[in-house]
Amino acid sequence: MSLRIFNTLTRAVSEFTPAEPGHVRMYVCGMTVYDLCHLGHARSMIAFDVVQRWLKASGLKVTYVRNITDIDDKIIKRALENGETIRNLTDRMIDALHQDADALGIERPQHEPRATDFVPQMLSMIGTLEQKGLAYRAGNGDVNYAVRKFPGYGKLSGKSLDELNAGERVAVNTDAGGKHDPLDFVLWKSAKPTEPADCKWDSAFGSGRPGWHIECSAMACELLGQTFDIHGGGADLQFPHHENEIAQSEGASGQPFARTWMHNGFINVDNEKMSKSLGNFFTIRDVLKSFDAETVRFFVVRSHYRSPLNYSDVHLNDAKGALKRLYTALQAVPPADVTIDWADPMAARFKAAMDEDFGTPDAVAVLFELASEVNRSQSAERSGLLKALGGLLGLLQTDPTTYLQSGAGLDDAAIQAQIQARADAKKAKNFAEADRIRNELLAQGIVLKDSATGTTWEAAQ
Template sequence: MIRIYNTLTQQKEEFQPIEPGKVRMYVCGMTVYDYCHLGHARVLVSFDVITRYLRHCGYDVHYVRNITDIDDKILRRADENGEVFTDLTDRMIEAMHEDEARLGVLSPTEEPRATAYIDEIIAMIHKLVASGHAYSADNGDVYFAVDSFDEYGKLSKKKLEDLVAGARIDVREAKRSPADFALWKAASEGEVSWSSPWGEGRPGWHIECSAMSTCCLGDTFDIHGGGPDLLFPHHENEIAQSECATGQEFARTWMHAGAIRVNKEKMSKSLGNFFTIREILESYPAEVVRYFLVSSHYRSQVDYSEENLAEAGRSLTKLYLALRGVMPSKAGVVPETEHDRRFMEVMNDDFNTAGAISVLHAVANDINQQRREGREDEAKHSAAVLVRLGSILGLLQQDPEAFLQADTGGELSAEDIEGLIQARADARKNRDFAEADRIRDELADKGIILDDSREGTTWRRA
């Protein structure tokens, strides 16, 4: 039985989907005005692993991850660039897909864009206005009346009176209470807008997700997820407007990935420690970055540093070295092992990927021991287990040689390295051990590690 930490109840609960055998999950996606950063990667990879594991357990997962393609930030950036906002969003969506593909993130079942759901958004706002949960202000905006929902704050555990106390209303706004939030924003002349019963305008941010999630998954669905910064006010506001519009519970289980810190400080553009996914992938292989993110529990904070990335690379290399030269057994289905059972046990405990990584290394240790003792068939079976369990985390699906010898922009090509290895072999054959050692040292200085065995010499990049 899978147990998931539910942010709503602040405890782990046995997961029981609304419809047996099927999981409906919605995760808040990107606002596409810039390239995705490391915090986005954390969310993308975390919920990719969760989806993979649920499917491994036999669930039919309908995974929806939205795209916010209309927003103040988008319009400002497009104006700065001197381009149509749709050109900006199309370009950033394409870049996002490139980044997630490199990180091994599977595509969601559906990826709705806010601009494609304007009619549904307007219909939901209309329902809220008609039921007294929202009101049209004098400036053409439409606001949700937070005090009309008695359970406001149940996700974040914030009290409405604390939110209102001392808060100020922006002079440009016409809402009744500081806690109220915009469902529809009136457009100034020349701004991007759509027609509505309240005049020309565009949707507020929070209402987009309520409309898209309920349209794609129904009034009540199993899991709602996102980054830690979305818990309040975004997810709190989603609950309020959705449950007032439908009269139903919005989502059963709320999941939030942990924050990214850089050298023990919060990642922030203002601090100058803000990294995009593609910047990081210029320096590190994509699978190493994924391993780094997966090796921590999805709810924990992750500290990004050069040292931690390097350690992730070393740890992943150990797993690929265990697989090197071992052809995983394909003769029938490899029977379930104690490692399989332990892997399931830790993953059933709120998707504990840190524990799952430990299981992978235990399997790798078995392979190494079995090979040392000449038990090749057992090593092949263990290799099959390692590849199978790794796939659930989106790891270890490359050919070991491809990973270990991947060109990372070093001085030497594969052909150069092979030539030097042959020159070293010739020197050793001629008993010129000084020259052989010199070649080994030269390769080591350039990040090439040689491994000698009875079968010959193999190499890998450090």
């Protein structure tokens, strides 16, 4: 079975074939770095980390670009509030982003362009759009995109211009020298006297800075070419950001922009989208204070990337317990080093799930069936296959005992001393004392497990 992907542009699942045989070019919209990343950002990063891992596992070369927006109204506002330079703020937030992403096992993209390094390319694209009559200089100094002059506008969102116009709340004020049409959007923002010097660039359009949408168009085309294979991002970016990217990029080049569009679903809290603007967000660091990073990754991966994902401690605890069952199988039967044989029935089912629009829920279900098989057969080879398949999702690569004992309030030496004291009590037939020791450890978050080979322990859920 060949890889099939749901393409937002065509609204259908279809066979995926890269334009260049054997080489996938993928661009994913990254973060605007004015604050710490929240769990919604984690979901997008994990979703496309899994995508690029599976593409590579399928024998494809992947050129993966995930941008950083390091100039923006929110960034300027936060830097002024903090009394620091824009560069200092964005450098700190990028470092924090990398720390959070690394903790979650997210592989670094091949390219991570900062918008401020690509302003010349943005200005060049704006100039081309102006020459083609798709951009105009407004009386207030901005340069705007003339949406109605691009025939394909609305094809990604599936809305007509009239529908979009009916929902547009931006007032047109031609007297103030602004937009000619409420649907038009800014390509170049004229500098304001009150703004700091480090957010202004000189240009043929006057001093100013790029609009948000033009950043991604310029960086994607510069690093991947005018047409590339996959463009990804959160569902909230489908309109207007990605719609505007298409208008800019295709308007400038005359060529198709991205061949396949992928959008991951929201993380919800109380049925509302998690976002900084709504104030209902949890930073990655907040969540990692209560749950280990692999549990968070597993919580995200076991849902399909396009589905909404409901956040709660209950769901995270359930994910933690489920992941521990997989690790328990690996601990009981140490895995052999194996090369995945895709003809193996379990591996074949895993592959079929992933080849159908990166179907991680079905792929995870295969992992649990394989864990049950490991427990029955006690086969190191089957345990090795479990670990290898888990690795394709960025899971199950920690030493099982280390994982199962992580988060314990006592160190191993103290626990082993208690285990020995309990064994001595049982040998002396002092079962009340043995039970007391077990219960005392349980109260401290330590679960003892007796077997024919002795007693082991793990941290309670």
